[in-house]
Amino acid sequence: MAVTDSLSRAASTLAAVLLLSFGSVAASHIEDQAEQFFRSGHTNNWAVLVCTSRFWFNYRHVANTLSVYRSVKRLGIPDSHIVLMLADDMACNPRNPKPATVFSHKNMELNVYGDDVEVDYRSYEVTVENFLRVLTGRIPPSTPRSKRLLSDDRSNILIYMTGHGGNGFLKFQDSEEITNIELADAFEQMWQKRRYNELLFIIDTCQGASMYERFYSPNIMALASSQVGEDSLSHQPDPAIGVHLMDRYTFYVLEFLEEINPASQTNMNDLFQVCPKSLCVSTPGHRTDLFQRDPKNVLITDFFGSVRKVEITTETIKLQQDSEIMESSYKEDQMDEELMEPLKYAEQLPVAQIIHQNSYLHKIWDKIRIIFFALFNYKI
Amino acid sequence: MGLLSDPVRRRALARLVLRLNAPLWALPVAWLERTMRSVGLEVYTQSFSRKLPFPDETHERYMVSGTNVYGILRAPRAASTESLVLTVPCGSDSTNSQAVGLLLALAAHFRGQIYWAKDIIFLVTEHDLLGTEAWLEAYHDVNVTGMQSSPLQGRAGAIQAAVALELSSDVVTSLDVAVEGLNGQLPNLDLLNLFQTFCQKGGLLCTLQGKLQPQDWTSLDGPLQGLQTLLLMVLRQASGRPHGSHGLFLRYRVEALTLRGINSFRQYKYDLVAVGKALEGMFRKLNHLLERLHQSFFLYLLPGLSRFVSIGLYMPAVGFLLLVLGLKALELWMQLHEAGMGLEEPGGAPGPSVPLPPSQGVGLASLVAPLLISQAMGLALYVLPVLGQHVATQHFPVAEAEAVVLTLLAIYAAGLALPHNTHRVVSTQAPDRGWMALKLVALIYLALQLGCIALTNFSLGFLLATSMVPAAALAKPHGPRTLYAALLVLTSPAAMLLGSLFLWRELQEAPLSLAEGWQLFLAALAQGVLEHHTYGALLFPLLSLGLYPCWLLFWNVLFWK
Numbered sequence: 051m052a053v054t055d056s057l058s059r060a061a062s063t064l065a066a067v068l069l070l071s072f073g074s075v076a077a078s079h080i081e082d083q084a085e086q087f088f089r090s091g092h093t094n095n096w097a098v099l100v101c102t103s104r105f106w107f108n109y110r111h112v113a114n115t116l117s118v119y120r121s122v123k124r125l126g127i128p129d130s131h132i133v134l135m136l137a138d139d140m141a142c143n144p145r146n147p148k149p150a151t152v153f154s155h156k157n158m159e160l161n162v163y164g165d166d167v168e169v170d171y172r173s174y175e176v177t178v179e180n181f182l183r184v185l186t187g188r189i190p191p192s193t194p195r196s197k198r199l200l201s202d203d204r205s206n207i208l209i210y211m212t213g214h215g216g217n218g219f220l221k222f223q224d225s226e227e228i229t230n231i232e233l234a235d236a237f238e239q240m241w242q243k244r245r246y247n248e249l250l251f252i253i254d255t256c257q258g259a260s261m262y263e264r265f266y267s268p269n270i271m272a273l274a275s276s277q278v279g280e281d282s283l284s285h286q287p288d289p290a291i292g293v294h295l296m297d298r299y300t301f302y303v304l305e306f307l308e309e310i311n312p313a314s315q316t317n318m319n320d321l322f323q324v325c326p327k328s329l330c331v332s333t334p335g336h337r338t339d340l341f342q343r344d345p346k347n348v349l350i351t352d353f354f355g356s357v358r359k360v361e362i363t364t365e366t367i368k369l370q371q372d373s374e375i376m377e378s379s380y381k382e383d384q385m386d387e388e389l390m391e392p393l394k395y396a397e398q399l400p401v402a403q404i405i406h407q408n409s410y411l412h413k414i415w416d417k418i419r420i421i422f423f424a425l426f427n428y429k430i
Numbered sequence: 431m432g433l434l435s436d437p438v439r440r441r442a443l444a445r446l447v448l449r450l451n452a453p454l455w456a457l458p459v460a461w462l463e464r465t466m467r468s469v470g471l472e473v474y475t476q477s478f479s480r481k482l483p484f485p486d487e488t489h490e491r492y493m494v495s496g497t498n499v500y501g502i503l504r505a506p507r508a509a510s511t512e513s514l515v516l517t518v519p520c521g522s523d524s525t526n527s528q529a530v531g532l533l534l535a536l537a538a539h540f541r542g543q544i545y546w547a548k549d550i551i552f553l554v555t556e557h558d559l560l561g562t563e564a565w566l567e568a569y570h571d572v573n574v575t576g577m578q579s580s581p582l583q584g585r586a587g588a589i590q591a592a593v594a595l596e597l598s599s600d601v602v603t604s605l606d607v608a609v610e611g612l613n614g615q616l617p618n619l620d621l622l623n624l625f626q627t628f629c630q631k632g633g634l635l636c637t638l639q640g641k642l643q644p645q646d647w648t649s650l651d652g653p654l655q656g657l658q659t660l661l662l663m664v665l666r667q668a669s670g671r672p673h674g675s676h677g678l679f680l681r682y683r684v685e686a687l688t689l690r691g692i693n694s695f696r697q698y699k700y701d702l703v704a705v706g707k708a709l710e711g712m713f714r715k716l717n718h719l720l721e722r723l724h725q726s727f728f729l730y731l732l733p734g735l736s737r738f739v740s741i742g743l744y745m746p747a748v749g750f751l752l753l754v755l756g757l758k759a760l761e762l763w764m765q766l767h768e769a770g771m772g773l774e775e776p777g778g779a780p781g782p783s784v785p786l787p788p789s790q791g792v793g794l795a796s797l798v799a800p801l802l803i804s805q806a807m808g809l810a811l812y813v814l815p816v817l818g819q820h821v822a823t824q825h826f827p828v829a830e831a832e833a834v835v836l837t838l839l840a841i842y843a844a845g846l847a848l849p850h851n852t853h854r855v856v857s858t859q860a861p862d863r864g865w866m867a868l869k870l871v872a873l874i875y876l877a878l879q880l881g882c883i884a885l886t887n888f889s890l891g892f893l894l895a896t897s898m899v900p901a902a903a904l905a906k907p908h909g910p911r912t913l914y915a916a917l918l919v920l921t922s923p924a925a926m927l928l929g930s931l932f933l934w935r936e937l938q939e940a941p942l943s944l945a946e947g948w949q950l951f952l953a954a955l956a957q958g959v960l961e962h963h964t965y966g967a968l969l970f971p972l973l974s975l976g977l978y979p980c981w982l983l984f985w986n987v988l989f990w991k
Binding site: 142143144 | 505506507508543544545546547714717718720
């Protein structure tokens with residue numbers, strides 16, 4: 051009896067030890083997985099898709115943008131997180147022999163317009179000013195929510211632009227341009243306001259590589275359909291519709307994206323190989339020096355899809371509280387509270403400040419006001 | 431000259447026609463309306479009438495009245511803000527019925543498509559260009575030529591482009607395109623390029639000025655043929671006639687072309703389906719436009735369908751020619767100044783004697799008379815032939831058209847007799863100064879006129895400059911007077927017209943004999959006067975009111991005593 055008891059106790063302790071060891075190994079494995087869970091650093095995805103040219107014979111630019119929109123929606127980014135800007139309406143253009151459709155493949159194989167396209171900026175609203183306001187967030191309060199880019203410092207943003215461009219500029223609506231310097235400055239503003247975690251910039255225009263030459267903010271990866279001095283070419287005309295349907299680069303990107311599903315592990319290096327010179331006639335280019343991660347570790351779905359990371363686990367995981375960070379953030383909150391005074395509207399104006407600081411100016415200002423109103427009344 | 435030239439025959443015919451109470455040939459208006467309506471167009475008619483200043487011998491008409499029929503194909507999904515026009519001008523001398531058939535077939539085909547963003551107007555006009563002018567004036571609500579046209583009931587928005595079609599038979603061996611319009615205006619080069627593209631795509635044989643495209647540009651043949659085509663275009667542009675319905679559209683800044691189907695003795699013939707396909711392609715391309723054609727050139731010369739010479743290359747030529755006139759004027763000014771100084775000195779030495787103003791005053795007085803007289807001759811040349819035709823027919827056995835032409839020639843020749851009379855009006859003290867001052871004024875006048883003409887109608891300006899500048903620069907009373915006189919007569923506007931007619935037929939490889947040429951010249955004079963009154967062509971007033979008086983001044987200078 052004593053032997054069995056001791057044997058059973060030994061067995062149980064052994065089992066306990068084994069379980070504990072396994073448990074610890076498993077726990078550390080879970081923690082590793084938990085580490086890996088937050089590897090990419092982003093928690094939400096946004097997409098800004100811009101087509102900048104109007105007129106019926108620029109059908110292909112709208113088809114380009116809509117095919118990227120289609121892929122991005124299919125891979126999970128919802129309409130509330132997509133800002134779609136189309137400079138002209140091709141589906142309902144009176145010249146469209148197949149109304150309410152925009153085709154990307156000839157013989158009408160693929161209609162990228164579909165039933166649930168939500169265009170946020172349409173027609174003449176697609177201007178350089180609106181585009182920059184969307185990016186930087188300097189938007190009038192009356193703008194509806196669907197027209198805003200409400201990204202935060204954990205957002206991965208995909209920006210796709212297509213249209214007619216040249217060395218250092220992209221043409222909007224046949225009447226204005228955005229230069230590569232303006233774009234780089236807009237991205238820097240976004241970085242300083244922490245409006246993105248990582249940014250993927252794709253451009254399909256002539257001499258597209260010139261648009262990403264001037265970027266200087268961190269965490270930006272850029273792709274372009276052609277180098278400086280090269281033209282990006284269109285893919286195929288459709289004799290029934292009478293215009294070119296897609297540009298070559300985006301056509302092959304679309305084909306590539308059609309094979310991606312939300313679970314695929316394809317990385318950015320594969321995207322860099324899309325459309326070699328033999329197919330595209332122009333030489334696509336890319337820029338990764340500002341990006342901190344290695345492109346081979348970056349999944350396509352990090353930018354093109356909104357992958358909700360869900361892992362089912364029955365284990366409990368202890369997440370360590372980093373007390374230093376907690377204390378410093380608490381202190382910051384307190385300091386903000388102390389400094390906050392209720393501000394009155396008039397005092398925020400710099401003129402008011404200058405006047406209150408300087409009593410001499412205050413008197414002059416009063417006199418000026420009196421004279422101005424007197425003259426004004428006299429005129430009436 | 432024609433059926434109506436004999437007044438007896440004319441009166442008999444007028445009585446016959448009145449008795450029949452029917453015109454010789456009329457557009458089948460009711461049938462056209464019915465057919466267009468059955469195709470599905472909105473059909474409207476417009477009537478117009480016009481009394482020509484004198485009977486037109488070439489087209490055999492005098493009091494013209496007719497009806498235009500047009501059908502509008504509305505764009506299914508667009509607002510009717512813009513339109514395209516396909517027009518077929520019909521007349522008694524060219525019934526153009528094949529083109530009407532093609533127009534109706536195209537209308538039926540276009541009606542079945544949904545991709546039209548602009549309205550398409552299918553226009554059939556009576557009396558060729560007179561009907562087209564009436565329709566255009568009513569469409570744009572203007573009255574520039576005195577045509578009485580009833581207002582249009584149906585309208586379709588601003589016209590972006592127009593194509594005029596003339597077919598003589600139902601098979602064509604080649605398509606000829608005409609671009610020169612009224613007063614030398616040209617459509618945007620893009621429209622011609624559009625036509626050329628569809629010729630190549632459809633494998634059609636297309637010609638310009640009736641000549642094939644030169645293939646071989648490396649040897650001498652290609653450039654030589656190109657030069658011939660270019661010269662033909664220069665001559666046609668200089669004449670300022672609307673060579674087809676399209677010429678009248680250009681005045682309203684509507685880009686337009688005329689396509690003529692030619693059936694010659696070639697082996698390979700195209701049927702109307704091929705022509706229709708080319709037209710359909712052109713209209714579909716024009717449909718895609720969102721703006722007026724403005725990217726390509728408006729002023730050009732064509733050595734071939736696929737080549738052009740831009741204005742930057744050819745305008746300096748006229749500039750240099752006018753520079754000759756300027757330099758000659760400068761030389762005369764210097765000579766006059768020296769002569770003036772020379773006169774002063776002997777006059778100044780014996781005391782307060784002849785001051786400058788009287789000699790200058792005499793110079794001015796001696797200038798005003800020739801100027802006024804030559805300008806009055808020009809005015810007479812412009813006004814008298816048409817005004818005096820009835821008086822002429824009463825006193826001479828000629829028809830009205832002949833009367834007009836003969837009056838023109840008579841006044842022109844009478845101008846040559848002038849110099850012998852002006853000198854009795856005024857006596858000068860310094861004869862040399864007199865003719866120098868006159869020639870100075872005449873040179874500046876000529877340079878100004880030619881400059882203005884070259885800016886609006888380069889071909890006319892260039893032709894006149896090449897002919898008149900040497901003769902004008904050389905004209906002076908001293909030297910071989912008969913030689914200079916002959917040169918001046920040969921380069922006068924009328925002689926230039928005659929010469930260019932011969933050149934034109936020579937380039938078209940259908941040379942004229944002298945008698946034929948003279949007949950053609952007389953007909954051209956009548957047509958010139960008529961077209962000025964009916965369409966507003968500017969060649970006749972420019973030559974009679976502007977260049978002829980200038981030329982008379984040089985004639986005066988030559989015969990200065």
